[in-house]
Amino acid sequence: MAYDLINEVVTTKKTTQDNRSDSTSPTLQFVNELHVADEVRAFVDTVSPDHPALIVQQSKVDDAYDLLTGALSPAVCFYAVKANPAPAVLRTLAAKGSCFDVASRGEIDLCLSLGITADRLSYGAPVKRPSSIAYAHDMGITLFTSDCEADIRALATNAPGARIMIRIAVESVGAEWPLSRKFGCPTERAVMLAQLAKELGLIPVGISFHVGSQQTNLDAWDKAFARARALFDDAAASGIHFTLLNLGGGMPAHSSSLAPNIAAYGQGVMARLSAHFPDRMPNLMFEPGRAMVAEAGVIAATVILVAEAEDREGDHRWVYLDIGRYSGLAETLEESIRYPMIVDGRDGDLQPSVMAGPSCDSTDTLYEKTPYPLPADIQAGDRVWILAAGAYTASYSSVNFNGYEPLETFVI
Ligand SMILES: Cc1ncc(COP(=O)(O)O)c(C=O)c1O
Missing domain, CATH: 3.20.20.10 (Alanine racemase)
Incomplete structure (x- = not known):
């Protein structure tokens, strides 16, 4: 019953891009559905934070x-x-x-x-x-x-x-x-x-x-x-x-x-x-x-490294963000909460990628069991918007793990 209620909404929101996407990758749906509000983009452009920031509308x-x-x-x-x-x-x-x-x-x-x-x-x-x-x-x-x-x-x-x-x-x-x-x-x-x-x-x-x-x-x-x-x-x-x-x-x-x-x-x-x-x-x-x-908040994060599959054991490349489990994304523990994300300026094919945070701790891995479909041409420096992130992110963020600053919140 619950899933019917919810899928009803997901179905009605499908876009043309969703329809051509691979139905075995449910994440494709939301990557294409969601967007970052102009107000949020304008704010981030103006403030231009050099660290991840949570913007709450x-x-x-x-x-x-x-x-x-x-x-x-x-x-x-x-x-x-x-x-x-x-x-x-x-x-x-x-x-x-x-x-x-x-x-x-x-x-x-x-x-x-x-x-x-x-x-x-x-x-x-x-x-x-x-x-x-x-x-x-x-x-x-x-x-x-x-x-x-x-x-x-x-x-x-x-x-x-x-x-x-x-x-x-x-x-x-x-x-x-x-x-x-x-x-x-x-x-x-x-x-x-x-x-x-x-x-x-x-x-x-x-x-x-x-x-x-x-x-x-x-x-x-x-x-x-x-x-x-x-x-x-x-x-x-x-x-x-x-x-x-x-x-x-x-x-x-x-x-x-x-x-x-x-x-x-x-x-x-x-x-x-x-x-x-x-x-x-x-x-x-x-x-x-x-x-x-949750839905009032968007995290502006940045890719800091892409390690190709050949550089790692396993089948997938690793994409490292400047935010991780200890700096705001605690609820990725056991991959429980899977945040919708948008990568700016890349609309090529999607490639399953392991996602991880920046710290020197292997538990600071966000999605590995179920790799995340990210644009194949994603690169260091790309802006990644983590959506529906207004809950249990900043309040969970450690104060200084590995020297990374706690997630800063801006309410606009
Ligand atoms: C006592 C209590 N009430 C309410 C909440 C909020 O729950 P949710 O974020 O799922 O709405 C929590 C979450 O830990 C809680 O411990």
Whole structure:
């Protein structure tokens, strides 16, 4: 179902060039479909950075907020700050009326420093320093997520009276960047944790989950909603009345050849939700990260070396960029996120190429298992635009690995 929704969009976007392209190379589709906005090109021409730069278009963040909140209405949006914490992005979203999901004291301070009040913050990270819980409480944050006994006890000590969502583990099959194994209690444990929270003076308000980031499979939502519904009933039977369901993040952005239609995706999610809560809909919140900012961001990168296949073991040439896994492209780990790319000024045949970053670390290889089709005549010095790169790039970038500067963000 999910793939139908998404492929529908990909199919309608096919261009003449796509039609003549080799159907065994799905990446050809998006190479031909996408473009870099004139505004972004003009900005990069003017600033002419001598290192990779992430350009985020504020207007696109604005549009994504409207699209997402419309698609998942009436759920209240808590933007996941970790996806892109650039102050201008947060200010744009704050002005739109967004609330924010924060993961640490650093993110709390960032939001507060921008005038975002504590009542618009939810501390959604299940792993928290006790001192950070106390700090959040002192700053006025009252909404937290928890998924284990020790954290509930730490919350009771450091944030007495706080409202708690219990995060459950759900399946993340279909997600390009799964999150569930690290967090979330087993479903059977959730009511017990809610009871414990209540006994310790906290207020258990509901359930949260994360279906995995870049989740293109609507069945994952269906399964998560089924679990949540069962827990609302089980909790009620034991005297705890949950009122809040937190859908987490997971809404996809453009990646590889998938160009999701968020409106259709949202409809699919909400239809499944209604099917599980036909009688009474709880209050809803969601925490989009990727889908809010990915497509607003483009990285301007440069080819620094092309090593022909003869110069390497294996069948492919290697194309090295001035950005790699440690300077912004962390999500290429296991080739999970496959960024759409455009190479300027080269429109010749495409040749499968291994892509790698600049550092002296062999794990700094971006795409090798599935080589990336790049123009055969690509050369050092060519501009490579890495698209849909506004999420989890600058915020993941190391500060100085191999002396490479962290990815600089420009919000325009
Ligand atoms: C608690 C929480 N909420 C929301 C998100 C955002 O998820 P996504 O970027 O898939 O929308 C994350 C991502 O790690 C998260 O940990």
